[in-house]
Amino acid sequence: MGLIVIIVIANSKGGVGKSTIAVHLAAWLHEQGYRVILADCDAQQSSSEWAKEAVPAVRSVSLPDPDAILDRLPLLDQEADFVIADGPGSNTETSRALLLRADLALVPCKASMLEVRALTQATNVLRQAQDIRGGVPRAMIALTMIGKTYRLTQDMKDAATALGLTVATSGLTQRQVYADAPGQGAVVWKLGSRGKDAAEEVDALFAELLPGKRTMYVNGRQTRKAVA
Numbered sequence: 001m002g003l004i005v006i007i008v009i010a011n012s013k014g015g016v017g018k019s020t021i022a023v024h025l026a027a028w029l030h031e032q033g034y035r036v037i038l039a040d041c042d043a044q045q046s047s048s049e050w051a052k053e054a055v056p057a058v059r060s061v062s063l064p065d066p067d068a069i070l071d072r073l074p075l076l077d078q079e080a081d082f083v084i085a086d087g088p089g090s091n092t093e094t095s096r097a098l099l100l101r102a103d104l105a106l107v108p109c110k111a112s113m114l115e116v117r118a119l120t121q122a123t124n125v126l127r128q129a130q131d132i133r134g135g136v137p138r139a140m141i142a143l144t145m146i147g148k149t150y151r152l153t154q155d156m157k158d159a160a161t162a163l164g165l166t167v168a169t170s171g172l173t174q175r176q177v178y179a180d181a182p183g184q185g186a187v188v189w190k191l192g193s194r195g196k197d198a199a200e201e202v203d204a205l206f207a208e209l210l211p212g213k214r215t216m217y218v219n220g221r222q223t224r225k226a227v228a
C-alpha cells in the first residue's frame with residue numbers, strides 16, 4: 001500500500017454524515033501534528049464554514065467541480081501531509097472525480113436495513129474507480145447514526161463483503177451532540193462532557209482507518225505508535 005495522502009469521504013447518498021466525518025477527521029489529524037488541508041467539494045460549502053470556526057489552522061480549499069478536482073487535488077498533497085476531501089451528496093460526476101484521485105475512501109453509511117440494501121447503488125462509482133485503478137482507492141465503510149438497539153447484522157457484513165468492502169469495527173452512534181457541533185463551531189471533543197462518548201468513538205474510528213497515525217504520549221514524550 002502506498003502513502004496515504006488524499007482521503008475522500010464519499011457516498012453519493014445525501015445526509016449520511018460525510019461532512020461531519022470530514023471536519024472531525026481534518027481536526028483529528030491536525031491535532032496529531034499533521035499539516036492538513038480540507039478540500040470542500042460540495043457546492044454548499046458547509047464543511048469548510050464549520051472547519052474555519054472549529055479548526056482555523058486547517059486550510060480549506062474549495063474544489064467545486066470535477067475539473068477542479070481532477071486538476072488541483074493532486075497538487076494539494078504537496079502542501080500537506082493529508083488532504084481530506086468532503087464529497088457532495090448527489091453529484092455523481094464530482095464523486096467520480098474524487099474517487100479517481102483519492103488514495104483512500106471512507107464511506108459513511110447510515111446503519112439501517114434500508115441503507116444496507118442501497119449499498120450497491122451507493123458504492124457503484126467507487127467500484128468503477130477501483131476497476132479502473134486496480135483496486136485503488138482502498139475503501140472502508142463507517143457506520144453512522146447507529147441507533148441504540150442496532151446490531152451490525154450479518155446482512156451489512158455480507159453486503160459489504162460482496163462488494164469487496166470492509167466495515168470498520170468502530171462506528172458512530174446517533175447522538176444529538178453531532179448535530180449540535182456545527183452550530184457551536186466546534187468538534188465534539190471540544191464540547192466538554194457532552195461530547196465525551198462521541199469523542200471516544202470518533203477517535204476509535206480514525207485510529208482504525210489510519211493505523212499508526214495516532215500520536216501517543218509515552219513518558220511525556222510525543223511519539224507515533226501503531227494502534228491495535
Ligand SMILES: Nc1ncnc2c1ncn2[C@@H]1O[C@H](COP(=O)(O)OP(=O)(O)OP(=O)(O)O)[C@@H](O)[C@H]1O
Binds near residue numbers: 019021089172174
Ligand atoms: N452520528 C450522528 N448522530 C446524529 N446526527 C448526526 C450524526 N452524524 C451526522 N448527523 C447530522 O445529520 C445531518 C447530516 O449529516 P452531514 O451533513 O454530516 O451529512 P452529509 O453526508 O455531509 O450530507 P450531504 O450529503 O447533504 O452533504 C446533519 O444535520 C448532521 O449534524
Ligand SMILES: [Mg+2]
Binds near residue numbers: 018042046086087
Ligand atoms: Mg455534506
